[in-house]
Amino acid sequence: MTVVPPMPCRASKAVIQEAAEKYAGKINFLPGDDLFDLVHRMGGRIRFREFATPQPRESIHVRAPDDFDLYLPFETTPARDRFTIGHELGHLLLHYPVVKKAHQGASVEMAATRYLPDNPPPDVERCEWEANWFAAAFLMPSGPFADLWRETHGDRGAVAQRFFVSRQAAENRARSLGLA
The missing domain is CATH 1.10.10 (Arc Repressor Mutant, subunit A)
Incomplete structure (x- = not known):
């Protein structure tokens, strides 16, 4: 199985935020609703781990739209975790379809890393912006x-x-x- 990074959808900030709000409405997600339950209903698992360890540091690892693991650090607050979950759902909903389309027919998984390198490639940086735009509109x-x-x-x-x-x-x- 090949694991690839997310690929940007290249939609505008306004389009992404509108899509996030529409998605929240479609699934009847209201501000303050339980994100752990939502991730579970979507087929995902939330796992906590120490990010200072040398193990892979991805924040989401997607095998399929309904089979993914989302990683959170032990040391962050519940409020921060909510934004991280929204952000990672942004990667799942915005970027995984682009990855699948780009690798037509190939068996690929997508992993988005929690920590970016200094001076990340433009596409990596764009994916992070897009996921943040999604999270903000989805949660607020x-x-x-x-x-x-x-x-x-x-x-x-x-x-x-x-x-x-x-x-x-x-x-x-x-x-x-x-x-x-």
Whole structure:
């Protein structure tokens, strides 16, 4: 079996974020819902491990759309883990189909690494951006996020708590939506 890295879908940020929100709606995923349960229902497994060890450090290893392992470090917070899970689901939903299409008929698996090298190749960097765009919109849909941001007068702590993400993720989403 050949294991390959993700390949970018090359959609715009707006298209990826719209797709993430539509996907969340399609599967009835609401902000704050259990991502561990979602991954399980999708056919995946979440595994925790120490990332300082020399073993492979991929964050997602996809054998098929309904057969994948997602890796989280022991030392991160639940809020950070939620964004990581959303990010890795972005790799699964955005990049695995591109990999399969590019390797038509070949038996390939996809692994996205947690840590990028210094000065990563442009396609690797693009995949990371795309997965981040997906995660932000999937976990913090624009309408409810903007409503809460305004309601709380931009209290990133309150917004982060409501969406079960880190304060930094909430602030980044607000900037992305032109709210901050």
